[in-house]
Structures are given as C-alpha cells and as structure tokens.
Amino acid sequence: MPFIVVQLMAAVCVSVTAGDGIVVPAYQRFRAEQLNSIDAGRLLISELNCQSCHGSFPGQLLAPRKAPVLTKIGERTNAEYLRKYIHDPQALKPGTAMPGVVSLKSDAAIADSIAAFLTQGTTWRPAGVSAGAVRRGEGLFHTVGCAACHGDQRDISVIQAIRKGISPPSDTETEEDEDQPGKPVSNAGFSNPSFTMPLGRLEEKYTVASLATFLQDPHAVRPSGRMPALNLNPKEALDITSYLLRHVKVKANIHFDYYEGEWEKLPDFGQLTPKDSGETTDFSVSVSPRDDTFGLRFTGYVQIPADGEYTFFVSSDDGAKLLIDDELVVNNDGLHPGGFKDGRKSLTAGAHAVVLDYFEFHGGEELEVEIKSRHLTRQPLAGMMTLERIPTAASKDEAKIATDELIGKGRRAFAALGCAACHQFGEGDQQIKWTGSAPQFSDMKSTGGCLAAEPVAGVPQFSLSPLQRDDISAAILATREPVAAQQSTDTGDDIRQIMLTMNCYACHARGSIGGVSESMTHVFVGSIPEMGDEGRIPPTLDGAGDKLNEAWLRTILKEGGKDRPYMKTRMPKFGDSAADALVPRFVKSDQQESVAPVEMPEAEHRIKAEARLLVGDKALSCIKCHTFGRYAATGIQSLDMTTMNRRLRRDWFHRYLLNPQKYRPGTRMPAAWPNGRTVVPQILQGDSAVQIEAIWQYLADGGAAKVPSGLLKEAIELVPVERPIIYRNFLEGLSPRGIAVGFPEKVHFAWDAEQMTPRLIWHGGFIDASKHWEGRGPGNQTPLGDHIMTLPSGPPMAVLVSLDEKWPDTPPRDNGFQFKGYTLNAEGAPSFRYQWSDLSVTDFLRPFVASPDNGLQRTLVVKSSGHPENLYLRIAVDQKIDVIDGTVEVHGMRLRIEGVEPIVRQMDDRQELLVPVKPDQTGEATIRYTIVW
Incomplete structure (x- = not known):
C-alpha cells in the first residue's frame, strides 16, 4: 500500500499527544495530518517489534526495531531498576515500547526472579559526577544532536532565554542542588514535543561507566540503529553521561581537609592544620567556601576490580598531585590553567589508599580526576572511591548457591513469558529461546490479544492508545487485500x-x-x-x-x-x-545525468593551475567562504573544498554552480556564472562549462591539491631574480636529501640526492620557506608554483641483459650509487655528480625558452673507464607513452631526445621510456633532452 499524504485527515483526526500511548516519534509527529491509518499501523508494527512473535510483515523495508540485547546486562544496569521495570514498564518510563505482562504485575516475585537471572554474578554501585563534566555535558547534549530526539532537558528560564536570543541566566541548579541529586530540574511552562523520546530514570538505571560505554556504541546493545551513534569520543561520552546522571543519589565516599594560604606549589598539607574537614562525593573544588588562595586534601580508597595496569588522569587549575598507596602517580603541580596529565600504576584487585592534594592561587579553579584501564572505560575516579577499606565480599560460589533457586526460576520465566522472543540473552548455542508461540500475521485476528483494550492473561500488554490499536488493526487487515494493493511501487x-x-x-x-x-x-x-x-x-x-x-x-x-x-x-x-x-x-x-562530458582545451596540469587561480583571491574568491584543508577561509568558514570531489557527484556539481538558488533557496552561495555566463572571461577562454569542469578536476586531488592564492598569508617566498636559488630542506615527494633549484625564468626542479635523479619539475613560484624558517620547521614543503610534474624514482641507470628484464627496485645506495655533491657554474646553476661502479655521472638541468611556459634541458655526461654494454637511462614511467614524429608524449610532458632513438617498453601494467647509454672510444657518453609541459 503506497504512502499517502492525506490532506483531509486534519478534519477528522484528533491530535496525537505525549500521553497518547507508546512514543514512536514519527507516529506522534505525523499521524494527525500526514500518515493514513494503514501506514501508521505499519510503522507501529515495525517499531513495536511485533515480528518477533508473529513473523514477517508484508511491505516492511527495514528490519523491525529489535529489543535491547540483554547479554551481560547486569554489567550495565541496576538490578533493582530492572526489577521495577519488568514489573511495570510504563510506571517507570511512560511511553516505552516495552510491554507489560499480567502475571508480572500480579506477582512481583516473578519479576524479582527474572531480574536476578539477568544480573546474576554482578554488582551495581552508583557513582558521583563532577560539576565541570555536568556543565560540559549539558552543552553537548543540547547541541550535538541528543536533544533533537530526546527534547530539551534544561530549566525553563534557560530555554526561554535561548529561544528569545538573549543570554541565558545562570543555571538554576546551585551547588546545594548538586548535593540533592534527587531534585528534578523544573521546566514548567515549556513542553517538549510529543514526538521526543522519553529518557526515563537514567540515574536509577545506569552507572557512569555503563552509560558512557553505551553512548559511544549504542548499536552494540541496540542493533537496529534506531538509537544512532554520534561518534562521541570518550571524554564527550563521559561528559554527557555526567549530565544525564546529575541527579544520581550517592553517599559521601571521600574525606576532605580544607586549608587556606597562598602557594605557588603544593605545600606539605600533612604539616598544616586544616581550617575545616568533611565528606563529599567528588574531587571537587566546590567544597571550598572561597574561590582563591586555598588548598584541599582528598583521601579515601579506590576499589580496584581486577589486577592490571591502570591509568590515572588529573586536570587542575592550579596545581595537584595524585598518590596511590603513598606513591606519586600524577604530578600536575605549579601555577597553570586546566589540562590533563596522566600516570600509570599496576594494581591488584581490592582497596588502595588514595591521596589527592590540590591548591588554587588566583583566577580560575578546576579539578577533575579520572581512571581508565584495558577493561575499564575512562570514568571519574570518585565513582570507585570509598571512605574505608571494604571487607572482602562473599565468594562467587556462596553468592551463586544463595540465589540458585531464584535464578533458575527467572531463567524459566524469561523463556516462557515471551521475554526471549524479543530480547537476546546469551550467544550462539547458549542463547535462550522462547518456549511459547503466537499466530502469524496471516492467521491472527486484527483485534484482541496484544491489541485488547483490557489486559489479557498470557499475552504482552502494550500501552497503546485507541488510535494506535485501530491503526495496527488497519495495517493487518490491509495485508489481506490483493498483493498489488499491499506493496508500494513508488521509490519516493x-x-x-x-x-x-x-x-x-x-x-x-x-x-x-x-x-x-x-x-x-x-x-x-x-x-x-x-x-x-x-x-x-x-x-x-x-x-x-x-x-x-x-x-x-x-x-x-x-x-x-x-x-x-x-x-x-x-x-x-x-x-x-x-x-x-x-x-x-x-x-x-x-539521480540525474544531464551534463555532457566537457572537452578540455589544455593538458590536465594546466587545467588544474587555471582552476587554482579561479578559486583563489584573484578570481572567484571561493576561499573567502570555504576552507581548504587545514587552511581557514578568509571570511566565514564554510564547507572544505578539498572534500567536495569525494562527496559530490560531478553532474550535480556542474548544475549547482550554475544556479545555487535553484538547489538551495536562500543560500549565501553566490552565482559565479549568472545566466550561464562567467564573471572571469579571461580564464580558460571564458567558457563556463570548461571553468566548472576545471575546478572539479582540480578538487579531485583532495588534500594534495595546490593551495589557492590568498591563503598563505605568512608565506616567505623565495624568488630567484638574477641567479638561481638552491634550497636544501624537506620537500614533499622527495627523500630528506632533496635539493630544490629555482631559476629566474620561473621554471624549477628538485633533485633527490638519495635517488640520484630529478624528481619534481614545475612552473611559477619557487618555494615558500615559512614552514622551515619559522618555529621548529616541521614537515615537508611543497613547491609554491603550478604544473608540478613527478619524474621516476629508483636507480636512474641500470644494465639490462635483455629488454624483458625488470628495472631494479632496490634503493640506489644499496645498488652501489654514491652521491658526490654538486658544483656551480658561473651563473650559479648546479651540476649534480654521482658514482656507480666505474661510471662517473654529471647531471645538469637549465631553463630554455618554450611556449606557453619555459622548459628544461637536461644533460647527462657519463664517463667510464671501461665500455659497459646494455646500459640504459630511464627517464619516464607511465600507463601510456607515445612517440610522435620524434617527440615523446608522456603524462602531459613532451620530451625531445637528441641523437639517439629512445625505447618504449611494456612492463606489467605500465610503460617505461629508456635511452641507451653508449660511451664512445674515450669512454664518454652524453645524453641530452628537453622537457616541455
């Protein structure tokens, strides 16, 4: 049955509010005006997971929303919460899709047994959260996307201020409120929409560690993806968890002593008399009655769950030190702003004495202490603290014997009452299977049973509204229509x-x-x-x-x-x-395919250079609004241009640039080609299609694309004027022994003293030296100009017994090549020299006039004491090499080799250009060729 937007339903439908049955966001939001009864029922059947008992449902395009995986649930959920939730789900979380069962409501002992079975062998202990983490978590929850589905959880005064566009007042939860974790935040006067998913009583359900773990990977226990993952890092997950559990009830578990004084480093508090002492639930500066010139010593015992190495983190403003069993583990002493330092210590399972010293001089104050191990999610250390050493707990065997009967009863109830039909518990052969049965959709009635208005023994009791029951019935009845009427043929x-x-x-x-x-x-x-x-x-x-x-x-x-x-x-x-x-x-x-291929008027490297000019500050100024990799835009910071080719389709890119408003009405993206005409006619002959295609090809290089002009604000450009410039530093694409040579003729090359050959050639600007001449000078620098071409690496020469023999792939030095330095001629141009066996080679490159840009002439002089045979120079490698009327064309370059016939050979999936080297009677050979690109 196709999806139907029913315009007339507004006249006959009641609105769907938060109190109307089970919350399925799209149902509550769209049922009144944009969902007909059949489609609404189909949505409910999927999101209530009716298929777990009744089999597949016709027309469903996604797997139904599976119930949470309950394997190891005792490690993440409080047994008492589970007991209450199993007994009466709606009482604990109104709007939940979890059904009740008559027998569970009438006999609490059954719910007790199921909870005992699910949480056997585990313990649950609430942990406090830090005020700083709560503040950060509040901001994250209400910005990264949590609130989009779960609603705004803040005080009404804060919400109203934000919605009016004014600065919100201070949080109405004071530090005193934080010591009363059961006190709810009032948001009377603001009602979250009925289609927001309720959170329930998270502080009763989760520990800090288990909720943080869930937020980082919700699909591990909710595999259907209805709860998406926001790619939170551990710190973000911990902060949001702290906010969600801000009302958790925790008994004081840390002792503190309060001191007053001015220090620039931690004193020995053991030699001082505290002004006050007390007990708290967190390593927090909030226990201090003043903001400056005070110190705190926190003491207690951390309860380590298992042997292993643990990492401790301390962030403080100002100084702090953490000692475990009298050994310094983290030293964050001194005057400084907040920032984490960490330390590691191997610990055995059990209690270990903790001392945390902290002082505040002036300014801001901050203190956070966290713990992490291989099997322990990073979390506040406070949650694992106790005031005293805890007596040894009863052995696992004793605990098992004491609950064996209850656990067995719970296991049988879990399988028989239908829990196992929806929930996975156990892996593989150990997974518990439902022992009951239910009719398939094709055989079931459209009323009664699960859809009954009054509870029925032996079947789940869903808290459906009357409208929801009617919609599910309508969807079931629709499956009995002819097949053609049930299934959508419309992709939309x-x-x-x-x-x-x-x-x-x-x-x-x-x-x-x-x-x-x-x-x-x-x-x-x-x-x-x-x-x-x-x-x-x-x-x-x-x-x-x-x-x-x-x-x-x-x-x-x-x-x-x-x-x-x-x-x-x-x-x-x-x-x-x-x-x-x-x-x-x-x-x-x-998808549309309406843009024809564009015939480009120039070679690829020239097209990309023109595109680089187009997007820079001398033409379209795309860089004013769009970032470019690690380079910020000069104005607002919009989408990164280097990601566009990776994300977008070429066809759409062409159409969008010609008319942005058509595809995103109201966008601030300007029309650079109004009515299909370019605003920069002097570039690429003013052809709009060619200009757009050039930008597309340029952006295809992604992060490797040359940076547009106007972004390198702190550039130190080396400009050859009268003589060549030689720049020896780390160059992109070369070994650390790269040597760049720039000429006033605006044609340049980089010679690699590790590879014994030129590796890069380019036109335009020479080198921006700012990367290496400022600060510590890390990283590799790329040429400043355009038309950058890469030449082959590897040994430049080789003896080949036959032309079928592969070119050596061992590093030249390992092959016996030795760099002998370079000499300068009268104009300051270098000749590079190297030795190989009995060969002595001089490699010299110079500019020559060519069109449209100058080229390079390379001259190699090879001297030998013998007469080597089958000696070759390799000067090009590419997928395809053409020789036309004596000119070699390879990857946008044109080479003319003097006095010798080059050889093009096929090696695997590529071709190589070789030049025979044949010394004369004096043992000398000269190879000379030109490169134009």
Whole structure:
C-alpha cells in the first residue's frame, strides 16, 4: 500500500499527544495530518517489534526495531531498576515500547526472579559526577544532536532565554542542588514535543561507566540503529553521561581537609592544620567556601576490580598531585590553567589508599580526576572511591548457591513469558529461546490479544492508545487485500517509509515532510552566526541521491559525518541496514545525468593551475567562504573544498554552480556564472562549462591539491631574480636529501640526492620557506608554483641483459650509487655528480625558452673507464607513452631526445621510456633532452 499524504485527515483526526500511548516519534509527529491509518499501523508494527512473535510483515523495508540485547546486562544496569521495570514498564518510563505482562504485575516475585537471572554474578554501585563534566555535558547534549530526539532537558528560564536570543541566566541548579541529586530540574511552562523520546530514570538505571560505554556504541546493545551513534569520543561520552546522571543519589565516599594560604606549589598539607574537614562525593573544588588562595586534601580508597595496569588522569587549575598507596602517580603541580596529565600504576584487585592534594592561587579553579584501564572505560575516579577499606565480599560460589533457586526460576520465566522472543540473552548455542508461540500475521485476528483494550492473561500488554490499536488493526487487515494493493511501487514512498522509521525527519526535510520543528529549532546551533539557518539547520534531503555520490551516501549513513564544522549538530551513524535500504532508493529516485562530458582545451596540469587561480583571491574568491584543508577561509568558514570531489557527484556539481538558488533557496552561495555566463572571461577562454569542469578536476586531488592564492598569508617566498636559488630542506615527494633549484625564468626542479635523479619539475613560484624558517620547521614543503610534474624514482641507470628484464627496485645506495655533491657554474646553476661502479655521472638541468611556459634541458655526461654494454637511462614511467614524429608524449610532458632513438617498453601494467647509454672510444657518453609541459 503506497504512502499517502492525506490532506483531509486534519478534519477528522484528533491530535496525537505525549500521553497518547507508546512514543514512536514519527507516529506522534505525523499521524494527525500526514500518515493514513494503514501506514501508521505499519510503522507501529515495525517499531513495536511485533515480528518477533508473529513473523514477517508484508511491505516492511527495514528490519523491525529489535529489543535491547540483554547479554551481560547486569554489567550495565541496576538490578533493582530492572526489577521495577519488568514489573511495570510504563510506571517507570511512560511511553516505552516495552510491554507489560499480567502475571508480572500480579506477582512481583516473578519479576524479582527474572531480574536476578539477568544480573546474576554482578554488582551495581552508583557513582558521583563532577560539576565541570555536568556543565560540559549539558552543552553537548543540547547541541550535538541528543536533544533533537530526546527534547530539551534544561530549566525553563534557560530555554526561554535561548529561544528569545538573549543570554541565558545562570543555571538554576546551585551547588546545594548538586548535593540533592534527587531534585528534578523544573521546566514548567515549556513542553517538549510529543514526538521526543522519553529518557526515563537514567540515574536509577545506569552507572557512569555503563552509560558512557553505551553512548559511544549504542548499536552494540541496540542493533537496529534506531538509537544512532554520534561518534562521541570518550571524554564527550563521559561528559554527557555526567549530565544525564546529575541527579544520581550517592553517599559521601571521600574525606576532605580544607586549608587556606597562598602557594605557588603544593605545600606539605600533612604539616598544616586544616581550617575545616568533611565528606563529599567528588574531587571537587566546590567544597571550598572561597574561590582563591586555598588548598584541599582528598583521601579515601579506590576499589580496584581486577589486577592490571591502570591509568590515572588529573586536570587542575592550579596545581595537584595524585598518590596511590603513598606513591606519586600524577604530578600536575605549579601555577597553570586546566589540562590533563596522566600516570600509570599496576594494581591488584581490592582497596588502595588514595591521596589527592590540590591548591588554587588566583583566577580560575578546576579539578577533575579520572581512571581508565584495558577493561575499564575512562570514568571519574570518585565513582570507585570509598571512605574505608571494604571487607572482602562473599565468594562467587556462596553468592551463586544463595540465589540458585531464584535464578533458575527467572531463567524459566524469561523463556516462557515471551521475554526471549524479543530480547537476546546469551550467544550462539547458549542463547535462550522462547518456549511459547503466537499466530502469524496471516492467521491472527486484527483485534484482541496484544491489541485488547483490557489486559489479557498470557499475552504482552502494550500501552497503546485507541488510535494506535485501530491503526495496527488497519495495517493487518490491509495485508489481506490483493498483493498489488499491499506493496508500494513508488521509490519516493519507500524513502518516506524508511525515513519515518529511522526518524530522519527530526532533522531533515524531504518533500513536504519533516525538518526541524519550530519547538526544537533552538537546540540546533551553529558557530558562525553570519551563516544564519544555513549554518545551523541540517540540509534538506531533496535530491540527496543526485547531489551526493553513492559511496559517500553509504559512508555518512553507516559511519556518520562531520563535514560542516560550523554546524554543532552531528550527522550520526545508523549502521548497515539503513544504508542498504536508503542509498539505492535515493539513487533511483533522485539521480540525474544531464551534463555532457566537457572537452578540455589544455593538458590536465594546466587545467588544474587555471582552476587554482579561479578559486583563489584573484578570481572567484571561493576561499573567502570555504576552507581548504587545514587552511581557514578568509571570511566565514564554510564547507572544505578539498572534500567536495569525494562527496559530490560531478553532474550535480556542474548544475549547482550554475544556479545555487535553484538547489538551495536562500543560500549565501553566490552565482559565479549568472545566466550561464562567467564573471572571469579571461580564464580558460571564458567558457563556463570548461571553468566548472576545471575546478572539479582540480578538487579531485583532495588534500594534495595546490593551495589557492590568498591563503598563505605568512608565506616567505623565495624568488630567484638574477641567479638561481638552491634550497636544501624537506620537500614533499622527495627523500630528506632533496635539493630544490629555482631559476629566474620561473621554471624549477628538485633533485633527490638519495635517488640520484630529478624528481619534481614545475612552473611559477619557487618555494615558500615559512614552514622551515619559522618555529621548529616541521614537515615537508611543497613547491609554491603550478604544473608540478613527478619524474621516476629508483636507480636512474641500470644494465639490462635483455629488454624483458625488470628495472631494479632496490634503493640506489644499496645498488652501489654514491652521491658526490654538486658544483656551480658561473651563473650559479648546479651540476649534480654521482658514482656507480666505474661510471662517473654529471647531471645538469637549465631553463630554455618554450611556449606557453619555459622548459628544461637536461644533460647527462657519463664517463667510464671501461665500455659497459646494455646500459640504459630511464627517464619516464607511465600507463601510456607515445612517440610522435620524434617527440615523446608522456603524462602531459613532451620530451625531445637528441641523437639517439629512445625505447618504449611494456612492463606489467605500465610503460617505461629508456635511452641507451653508449660511451664512445674515450669512454664518454652524453645524453641530452628537453622537457616541455
């Protein structure tokens, strides 16, 4: 049955609110006006995972939303929370898709047994969070994308200020509030939309470590991808976790002593008398009654779970030291701003004494302490602290004996009551299977059972609204229509169904559906206000399959993306299933092929040089708005040009540049070719299609593309004026023994003293020496000019018994070549010299006048004490080498070799250009050829 946008339903439908049944974001948002009953029911069947009991459902394009994997759930979830949740899911998390079961509600002991079975052999202990991490986490939660699906969790005064565009007031949660973790944040007066997913009581469910682990890889336990991954790094995951668990109830577990004084380094607090003492839940400066000139000593015991090496992290402003068992592990002493230092220590399982000393002189104050190991996610150390050494716990065997009966009862209930139909517990042969059965969709009734308004014994009880029950019934009945009426043949309808299922419409519009809702627009933030909504609101997906190439579409759906650094909301990763379903349909629905191939008037290297000029500050000035790799734009910092060829399709690129407003109305992207005419007619004959194609080819080099003019603001350009310049430093594409030679004729080369041959030739600017002449001078420098051509590496000469013999691939030095330095002629041009066996070689290159740019003439003089046979010089390697009327054409270069017939030979998948070297009676041979490019 095709997706239908029902315009008349607004007159007959009631609105769907947060209290109306189970929350499925697209259902709550679009049911009233844009989803008919059948499509709505199909969406609910998928998102309630009805297929786990009733088999496949016709017309579904994605696998249903699987229930969380419960294997090892005891390592991440509180047993008491599980017990309450199993007993009555809606009471603990209203709107959840988790059904209740009559027997579980009537007999709490069954829920107790299932919880005991799932969490057997594990312990759960809440951990405190730091105020600094909570503040950072609040910002991340409300900007990177969490709030787009889960709603704004802040105080109403903060929300109202942000929505009005004024500075928000200070957080209404004071430090006293932080000591009352059960106190909720009031947001009375602001209601998150009904289509935001409820978070539930996370502080009762997770530990800091388990929630941080989940946020980094939600697909590990929720494999259907409905909860996407935001590619959070460990620190970001920990900060968001700290914010979400800010109300966790934790007993004091760390002792502190408070001191007053002015220090520039930590004193020995053991020799001082504290002004105050107490107990706290965190290594926090908040225990100090003043902001400056104070010190703190925290003491307690860290409970190490297993033998191993542990890494400890301390960030402080000002100084701090961490000691474990009286041994200094992290030293972050002195006056300085915040910043982590770390140290490692091998520890045995059990309690270890901790001392953390800290002082604050003046200015800002900060203190954070974290721990990590091979099997322990980076997390606050405070969560693993106790005030006293903990007595040895009962052995695992004793614990197992004490709960054997309860665990066994829980295992049987898990298999019999239908839990195992939806949830995976165990791997492979150990996975528990459902022991019950349910009718297939084709055989089941469209009412009663799971859809009954009143609880029915023996079946799951979903908290469906009356409208949701009716919609599911309508979808089931529709499957009994003729097959042609059930299945969509419209690719656009398929795309809508998938985007509804994956909640893509929370951020993206496509067609007349979705996009950021007015009530949530304030959580979409950009870092460049001048870009307006274009810099903070995710782009429309209209024509996405035309704009983005297929490989990149797959990449961003499977792995996420961050190509708009100015946009704080991230493109999350949804995984393989979403990519496999959406990408081919995007391509089929959107892709256009309307731009013909463009015949280019010049060689590729010249085309790219002209394109480099086009995008620079002397022509179209693309660099004013677009970054270029590591180089910032001169104005706003829009999309990186070096990524465009990797992301976009050539056909769309041509059409978009000709008319940006057609593809993104309101964009700040200017039209550089208004009405198809260029604004820079002096470049590439003023041909718009050629200019756009040139830019496309230039950007195909990605990060290796030459930097456009106008970006190298601190360049130290070496300009040969009357004599050549010799520049010896690290050059891109050469060994560390590269030697660049620049000529006033604006034609240059770089000779490699490791390879004994010229490796680069180019035109225009010579070298920007700023990389090596400023600071520590790290990295390799690329030539400053254009038309950079690469010549073959490897031994320049070889003796070949036959022309079928491969050219040596061993380094020249290993082959016996020895560099003998260079000499300068009267004009200052170098002649490079090297020795090989009984051969003495001089290699000299000089400019000569050519068109359209000057060329190079290379002269090699080979002297031998003997008369070597079968000696060859290799001067070119490429996929194809042509010899036409005595001129060799290879990779955009034209070579003319004097007095000898060159040899072109095929070796595997490439061709080589060889010149025979035949010394005369005096033992001397001269090879001379010119290069024009």
